[in-house]
Amino acid sequence: MTRVWVAGAETLLGRALRDRLRCEPRLTVIEDEPNLTHREQVEEFVAEHRPEQVYLAGGLSGGIEMNRSRPAELMLDNLLVLAHVVEACYQYGVQKLLYLASSCSYPREAAQPLRVESLMTGPLEPTNAAYATAKLAGWQLCRAYRQQYGAAFVTAIPANAFGPGDDFGPTSGHVIPALLARFHRAKQKAEPSVTIWGSGTPRREFIYAADVADACLFLMRHYDDEEPINIGGSTSWSIAEVAQILAEVVGYSGELCFDRSKPDGMPLKMLDSSPLRELGWQPKADFRSALTETYRWFLQHQVKEDPGHDGPSVSLAVSDSPHRGRDRRCLSQ
Numbered sequence: 422m423t424r425v426w427v428a429g430a431e432t433l434l435g436r437a438l439r440d441r442l443r444c445e446p447r448l449t450v451i452e453d454e455p456n457l458t459h460r461e462q463v464e465e466f467v468a469e470h471r472p473e474q475v476y477l478a479g480g481l482s483g484g485i486e487m488n489r490s491r492p493a494e495l496m497l498d499n500l501l502v503l504a505h506v507v508e509a510c511y512q513y514g515v516q517k518l519l520y521l522a523s524s525c526s527y528p529r530e531a532a533q534p535l536r537v538e539s540l541m542t543g544p545l546e547p548t549n550a551a552y553a554t555a556k557l558a559g560w561q562l563c564r565a566y567r568q569q570y571g572a573a574f575v576t577a578i579p580a581n582a583f584g585p586g587d588d589f590g591p592t593s594g595h596v597i598p599a600l601l602a603r604f605h606r607a608k609q610k611a612e613p614s615v616t617i618w619g620s621g622t623p624r625r626e627f628i629y630a631a632d633v634a635d636a637c638l639f640l641m642r643h644y645d646d647e648e649p650i651n652i653g654g655s656t657s658w659s660i661a662e663v664a665q666i667l668a669e670v671v672g673y674s675g676e677l678c679f680d681r682s683k684p685d686g687m688p689l690k691m692l693d694s695s696p697l698r699e700l701g702w703q704p705k706a707d708f709r710s711a712l713t714e715t716y717r718w719f720l721q722h723q724v725k726e727d728p729g730h731d732g733p734s735v736s737l738a739v740s741d742s743p744h745r746g747r748d749r750r751c752l753s754q
Contacts, residue, residue: 426451426472428506429479434521434579436586437630438476438637445638457502467509475510476637477503477520480555483588484595485548485618485686492551499555507562507574517573519641520563522649524580524626524690525553534693537578537649546687564647576649577640580692584630584711585718597627600664601716602723604671614676615668618683621661626691628654629706639702653692654704670712 425448429435442450451470455462457479480499488495503520510518527535528543540560545553563574583597594602600617607615636652644650658666664677 422447422449423474424449424451424470424472425474425476426467426470428454428457428475428477429502430454432478432480432482433584433587433630434582434633434637435476435478437582437584437634438478441631441634441638442476457506458498460505460508463505463509464512467513467515471513472510473516474641475506475515475518476641477506477518477559479506482523482552482595484599485684488549488552489684496551496555499552500558503555503559503562507559507566510574511566511570511572517641517645518563518575519637520559520574520576521637522560522576522578523553523556524578524651524692525549526556526560526578527690529687533689534653534691535651536693537651540649548684548686560649567647573645575640575644575646577637577652578649578692579633579636579652580626580628580654580694581690582628582630582633584715586630587715589719589723596625596660597663597667597712597715598719600667601671601712601719604668604673605716605719607675608671608673612675614678615673616678616680617660617664618680619660619685620681621664621677621679622659623685623687624657624659624689624691625663626653626655626657627663627708628652628704629708629711631711632704632706635705636697636702639700640697643700650696651692651694652697653694654708655694655698656708657689657691658708666709667712670709670716 425442427435427439427442430439439450442448451472453466455466457463479502481495483495507518524535525546527539529546530543531539541557560576563576566572566574581595583595587598588594589598589602603615632654633652640650661679668677
């Protein structure tokens with residue numbers, strides 16, 4: 422039996438990872454979790470439980486508005502988590518560590534699809550530069566431990582992940598959970614329109630969290646290199662396309678309006694996952710079906726916990742206030 426620890430088990434990918442690992446008969450999943458930003462707690466935890474494999478999924482994250490308003494908090498939290506976990510894993514002889522970085526770490530103007538050779542070759546997207554820098558530091562730290570100590574620490578870069586257990590909060594959620602929660606609220610209140618930040622034209626590659634978890638388990642068994650490896654779903658969607666599909670999944674029939682005065686972020690973010698495909702891994706989830714499962718989880722966990730609440734408002738990707746004039750474009754459902 423191999424003892425496995427998911428550091429950051431309360432994050433979206435951490436939850437998906439722990440659920441996936443629990444299904445493996447030869448793995449014992451360590452269920453406890455220290456405060457990853459406290460060095461002493463992390464050291465005591467690793468010393469006591471002695472994990473043999475570690476998946477590092479911890480660290481604060483959020484959407485555009487959170488990156489704009491709380492960059493110092495995002496960066497410091499991620500730096501503390503990675504420094505404490507990586508050092509403790511080395512000190513107490515963890516056999517292998519898989520660190521989950523972020524696709525935000527690629528330069529804004531890097532050639533598409535994004536290849537690992539492009540990392541650190543140009544300026545980052547300004548709206549998430551602090552967070553992305555921390556994630557790049559995580560890769561470099563794992564790389565440094567490999568070079569200096571021979572530690573089997575590897576880095577994977579997932580595409581924009583979503584799924585059950587996601588963060589649907591008003592300022593911390595990413596685009597899919599943010600839009601899903603907003604459409605649910607608009608449906609409950611019979612709002613005639615929903616205004617979405619940006620033009621709707623940027624394209625993103627999305628991947629179901631369960632697929633990321635499956636890929637991580639595959640990489641733990643089959644990948645050992647200092648260069649990061651991408652985990653992507655192989656298909657990109659515009660924000661407008663995602664919004665329309667989500668509205669259909671939720672059952673919202675009002676207008677979708679795009680506020681062009683708000684930031685778009687990177688115009689395109691698509692990962693080159695061919696190295697992972699060549700190793701023999703493929704994603705399994707259908708995009709629309711995965712969105713439906715995510716909404717089903719939202720209804721069960723977000724609404725039923727507070728029957729009097731009609732769902733959280735979303736401001737990072739969706740504005741509650743309509744904007745008039747040439748910066749606003751609307752699509753009828």
